[in-house]
Amino acid sequence: MREGDRTMQRNLAGACVAGVLAALLSTAGGAVAQEDDARNLTVEQTSIHAVQAPPSSSASNPLDVVAWVDHGDNTYAQDERVRLFVQTNKDAWVTVLNVGPDGATTVLFPNRFQVDNRVRANVVTEVPDPASRARIAVTGSTGAELIKVIASSRPAPLFDPAHLAQAGPFQSVRAAVDETARNLTVVMEAEPTAEWDVYDKVIRTVSRRPQAVSAAPVATVPGAAWPAPAFGLQIASDKPLYRQTDAVTLMVKTEADCHLTLLNTGPSGTSRLLFPNRYQQQTLIRAGQTVVVPGIGVGVSIVPIGPAGVEHVTAVCRTGAAPAPGVATDFASSAFARVEDAEAAARNLAVVADGSEQETAIASATFLVVQ
Incomplete structure (x- = not known):
């Protein structure tokens, strides 16, 4: 890491306050850190895990693929459903593999319900399609399951059709695991001429789920009484639970063009403006577009630094010519501007919601932070 990068990291970390999501420089060139734990893999799984992408020809903006699941601790009990999400920073062709402890390999994506494996830049894809009746469920022996995601800037089939056998909505690979690794x-x-990237996600399977962590009371913005979300405004985090220092990704989608504001309030009641931010200052989002905060490859992450508890994020999106007023957008000292008076910000947002000339949608999301 260059000296300038280290200085930027210190500056961003110094602007953080307890109970608020902090802006930190990513230590992996802006890419989201991979969360795999190779220590729990079997010898058979390690063969596939060792397959890595060739060096990228695009040093300034390489292809980047990430994946996550709906359990923040990456742990699933027998018969539990696994919801898997994939995203790239560029249009790409994606293949998702599942490798069991014995090396048995299954192609999860593309599948019978998602035949086209091309994904759009910064659009979250759930595997399998939630509209289908297919699902990924934990069966068989407990241990570690490897999910390997391979992305390419060009269509490039990874398997000979003769080596694939239909297994319900998915396909199983009829080859030894070492041979599969060599072929990939x-x-x-x-x-x-193609650009490649891979992402490895390890999930743990157990016979029974451990007792859930009890959630702290939700720390909402004082004085806010939001109407039901208009024009399909939706906001979600990539996981329901984070440990301190885990990177948080937020996703917002709407059915109408509107100007977006995201306000975060931590357990202590201190607030920050997450969107717009230093790297995403254009507030207009388009209908049907999924906005990812922070954007992929921008060089910063959103990281909860404590105390433990529930983080609350409010999304306000209004049609017309301007974003919601009354929230400071000074990014000189921090990528995510601090909101000094959360109650005043809540009152301003409530006034916006009552406005008559511009339609306003307000939605919220919460997630738990543990030590």
């Missing part, structure tokens, strides 16, 4: 490497190296 050969295919990627045979496409020198």
